Amino acid sequence: MAAFYEGLNALLQPSVMVAILIGSVGGLAIGAVPGIGPAIAIAILLPATVFLDDLVSLVLLLGVYGSSMYGGAIPAILINTPGTPVNALTTYDGYGMTRQGQAARALSLAYSASFFGGCFSILIGLGALMLFGPYLRDLGALFGQRDIFMAAALGAVLLIAAHRKTMGLAALLFAVGFLISLVGRQGLRGIDRYTFGIDYLAAGFNMIVVIVGIFAISQALFLLTGKDADPPEARIKGGLLRGFGELRKHPLVATISACYGTVMGIIPGVGEFVAQFFSYSTARATSRDPGKFGHGAPDGLIASEASNNAVPAAAMIPLLALGVPGEALTAMMMVVFFDAGIKPGPDIFENNPDFLFSLFIALLIINVLVVLTLLLSTRFIARIIYVPNRLLGAFILILAFVGVFSIRNSFADCMFAAGFGYLGFILRRLDWPLVPIVLGLVLGSIMVDKLTAGSGQIRNAVDLINRPVSGTLFVVICLVILWMIWTTLRTKRTLQP
C-alpha cells in the first residue's frame, strides 16, 4: 500500500494535475474531430514531452489516449463518421438512434458505457497490482535479456498475425520500420550501418522525427489534398445523465464487453478492433432482439464503447510489464520512457511500483474528468466536428514543424520528417497500414538491443530458448506462426484478389 500512496502523492502535484486536465480535455477535442485522432496528437505532443517531467509527459499522453475514444463517439453518433477508427461500430447503433431523434440518449449511453469499460479495466489493473504486487517484484529475476528479446519477437509476430488478409503487407512495413531503426552508427563497434557517408545519418533517425512524419505530416497532406466534409447537423435534445441509469439495465453486455476490451488490450498487436468485433458479435448473439442491431440497439452501442475504452489501461500492461508496446500509441509512449531513462519491463515492479500506481490512478482520474467535461460541454464539443478538414490539415502542418524542429534544432530533421510524411501520405492513399512501421521501429530496436546485451550468455542457438520464459514464448511464437500458415492456406481463394 505504501507504493499506492507514493503514487497518489506524485499525482497530486499541481503540474501533473494540470497535465491530466490538458490531456483529457485536449484528447476529447482531438477525438471529436474526424481526421485527427490520438496518434497524430500524440505524435505532435511527443517533442514537447522532452521539456517536461517524466510523469507529467506520460499523464499528458495518457490523457489524450484515454479520452480520445470518448470524443470519437460524438461524430460517430451525430454524423455517422467515427472520430477515431475504433469508434466505427458506434456508428451502427449510435447513428441509428440519432436518426430516431435520440442523439442525447445515444451520447449518454456511449459516455456511460465508455466510463464503465474504462474504469473496469483500470480497477482490474489496480487490483492486480495490489494483490500480486509483492509477487510481481520477483518477476524481474525471471526475465533476462533473451526473454525480453523473445517477448518483443512475439509482439512482432502477433502484430503481423493481427493483420489478417494483409499479413504480407504488415510484415513488409514492419521490416521497413525495423530498417529505419537500424540506420546509424552501431554503439559497440562504431560501424556505420546504411549511412552512405552522410554525417546526419550517423546519429540515426530520431524516432520522434519518423513518428511525426509518418503520422502527423502524412495526415496533414491527406487532409489538404482531400475535400471538406459537409455533414448535416444533428440536434441534441434532453439530458445526458440518463444513460448511466439505462446502463444498469444491460449489466451483462457491459461486463462482457469490458472483459473483451481488457483481455484484447493485454495481448500485443490485437487491440480495440478485435475487442469491439467480439463484443458486438456476442451482444448481438445474446440479445433478445438481434434484428435491432445496426438500427439503434442500445446493447450494440454499449458493447462497442465499453470494449474500446477498456483497452487503453489494459494496453499499458504489456508495455509496463514486458517493455513491449502492443500498438502505435503505446509505442509512442515507449519513446517517452526511452527519453526519460525509465526502463519499462519486469524490473519496474521492483524499482518503480509507485510509478505504476501513478499511471493507473491517473487513468482513473482521466475517466472521471472526461465524463464530467462531457456532461457539461457536449454541445460545445459537438461544434468541433464541423471544422473543415483542410483547414485542420494546414494547422497540423504548422504544429508538425514545431514538433520536429524542437527536438534537436535541426532543419535536416524537418526535411526528413517531410520525406517520411510524404511516404506516409502515399501509404494512406493506398490504404496500407502505418502501425507496423512504428512498431517495427520500436520493437526492432528493442530486439537488437536485447540480443546484443544478452549475447554474452549465448553459446549456441539453444541458449536463446532454454530459459523457462523464453522457451514458453518461443513455443507461443511457433504456434502463432503455424496458425498464420493454417489460416492462410484455409482461406478459400476468391476470384477477386
Place this chain on the structure above:
Amino acid sequence: MRSAATTRTFASAGQGQGFASGSGGTSTTSRTAQEAFDARAPQTAQVAILDVHAFRRRQGDLLFSLLIAGIAAFFAWAFFGYTGWDDRRLPEPIGLYVLDQIGLAEFEGRARLGRILKQGWVAPAICLVILLPAALLNIIEAWRTYRWRVRFKQPSSAYHEVILWLRALEFVGWFIAYTALVPILGYLLSTLLLGTLLPLRLGYRSWRWLGICLLTSMAIVLLFRSGLQIRTPVNIWLYDQLPQDARNFMLRWF
C-alpha cells in the same frame, strides 16, 4: 440550434463558395431542425466493421509495390558495403557451424553464437530476411490484383493516383518554405504567414476565416513558444535588425 441551411453555409463558407442550394435549398429553412437533418442524412450510409478491416488494393498499388521492392533491393545491395559485412568474423567452415547449431553435426572450434550475434551486420541481415520475401510477395499480390482489374475492365491506370501524389508535393513545398522562412522572419511571423496564406490558398477567403486562422496561429505560437518555451531557431535575420532590447524580447518569447 441553427437550421440546416445555416449549418451548410458555415461548413462551406470556408471554401469561399457560400451556400449553393442543393437538394434541400432555401426551403429547408422553414422546416424543423430534425426534419432538415433527416432530409440530408444518408439513409443507408453505415460504416461496416468489415469495411474498416477490409483491404482492397487500389490503383497505383502495383507501381508503389515495385518502388518499395526496388528500395528493398537497393538495401540488399548496400548490405555488403554499409553494414560491417566486410569486417565479419565467422567460424570456418560456416556450413558445418550452422549444422552444429541445429544438432546435425559437430563443430570442433570454440566459436560462440553470441559473438556472431553482436556483429553489426546481423540485425540488417535479419531485417532483410523479412523485407525481401515480403516485398516479393507484395508484388505478386499487387500484380494479381492488377491483372484482375484489367480482365474485368475495372479502372487500373495509376495515372490519377500519381497525379494526386504529385499534388501533395505542393504542400510539402509549403512545409519546406515555412521551415526555411523561420530563421529569416522568426517563428511568430512565419507561423502567422503560413497560418493565413495556406488557408487562403485552400479557399478560405472570407474575413471571418482570416480572423480565425490568425487567432489560431497566434495561439499556437503563444502556447508552444511563449508558454512551453519550445526551442525554435535562434539566429533570426529580422530580429537582428531590431534594437537590442526588442531583439532580446522577441528572441525570448517569439
